[in-house]
Amino acid sequence: MKIFTEKDESFTCEHCNKKVNPLIYSSRDHCPYCLYSKHVDINPGDRENTCKGLLKPIEIEKYKDTYKILYQC
Template identity: 50%
Template sequence: MSKKSENTGFQCERCGASVLPLTNGSFRNHCPYCLYSKHLDENPGDRSSLCHGLMEPIELTYHTKKGYQIVHRCCSCYKVQKNVVATNTVQEDNFFLLLTK
């Protein structure tokens, strides 16, 4: 799959928001409004998961090289994955939601 086809917009399955592709050179993999994701990968970027469950944002962490990351847990199979917070782009992530939990 080409990078252009991976960085596409989508409609959030949780809140229904229309989500635009990122404009900062990265890939969009979660809703910037409710922060939910979809379980598509077994390993980052492979799109090989058969689960396809919604992934709930459960925590915010900080990595010295990657910056802030949202920790997601699949609501179906409970797999946990980290995703970098989208900043400096159209529709920046509202990660403050995780600070109020």
């Protein structure tokens, strides 16, 4: 049974070159190894940003039971 959403795909991290497998429950856009992300969203998940630069993780905030990563482009 297919429960994946279309946006959820594997990618190779441009910072550490590790292969990142898709998440089942959400579309992932950051690398779980080095936490770097790519500047592709204006609003989360929309992929509307044309910057496409590497986002450097500068701070991690714990928010309830999830983590919010703050980035610098």
